[in-house]
Amino acid sequence: MAGMRRLLPSGLYKRLDPFEASIEMFVRNVAAQIPPGKRVLDAGAGEGRFKSFFAHTEYVGIDFAQGDSSWDYSNLDVIGRLEELPFPNLSFDHVLSIVVLEHIPQPGRAIEEFRRVLKPDGMVHLVVPHMWEEHQRPYDFFRFTSSGIRYLLEAAGIRIRKIQPIGGFFWQLGRRLMGVLSFTQGGWRWLLFPIFAPVFGLVLPLCCYYLDTLDRDRAYTLGFIAEGWKQ
Structure with a gap:
């Protein structure tokens, strides 16, 4: 998908x-x-994808730096574990953690650490996956329901502001259909790519994007946005 992003109109x-x-x-x-x-603490910053968004703040990116061997972790400010953040209490106004908690063996412990380093009324901003393929193995441990992430946040002393699903059944289906293209890579299978790409990589995912308004329940969501305040 990263390669497609460079080739396609935004x-x-x-x-x-x-x-x-x-x-x-x-x-x-x-x-x-x-x-x-x-x-602002970017907990699980990876390659620092979001660093430029926070140029007006005092941004600190931390990561364990072992999730993806192809990534460049040289822009990190700190290398460390999220379950044992190397910062004093009350150090940050905001903690950002985007599609990271599934890679933490103890996600509840990580959220407790987020709360510890937050100042009073500081905010946590999370994105967690719900229906996703395995990735960054062997550092892929969990998927989260809305009830699950609510429990972890409240147990850590975070007052929920919102938990919002990201898409529904058809966005999830569109992602699965795009995944078909991964089976057309290597050897003779490349011959299938020009046949499959227009259908599974363009037409069907586009249809799914617009059909997603039909799913009002959002039980098949790809993931959740979750935010809350330190209590």
Whole structure:
């Protein structure tokens, strides 16, 4: 999908991968609402994808730096475990953690650490997956329901602001259909790519993007946005 993002117009790509587009919109909105000079911890920052969004803040990116061997972790400010954050109490105004908690063996412990380093009334901003393929193995441990992430946040002393599903059945189906293209890579299977790509990589995912308004229950969502305050 990263390669497609470079090749396709942004409007088209956002419809083919609405989950990633929703994440980017969410993080941009979070950043826009934070006043200059506030301290922001990006917990599980990876390659620092969101660092530029927080240029007006005191941004700190931390990651264990072992999830993906192809990633460049050189832009991290700190390498460390989220279950044992190397920061004093009351260090940050906001904690951001985007599609990270599934890679933590003790996600509840990580959220407790988020709360510990937050200042009073500080905010946690999370995205967690619900219906996803395995990735970054062997560091892929969990998937989350809305009830599950609510329980973890409240148990850690975080007062819920919102838990919002990211898409429904058809966005999830569109992602699965795009996944068909992964079976057309290597050897003779590349011959299938020009046959499958227009259907599974364009037409059907686009249809799924627009059909998603039919699913009002959102039980088949790809993941959840969750936010809350330190109590």
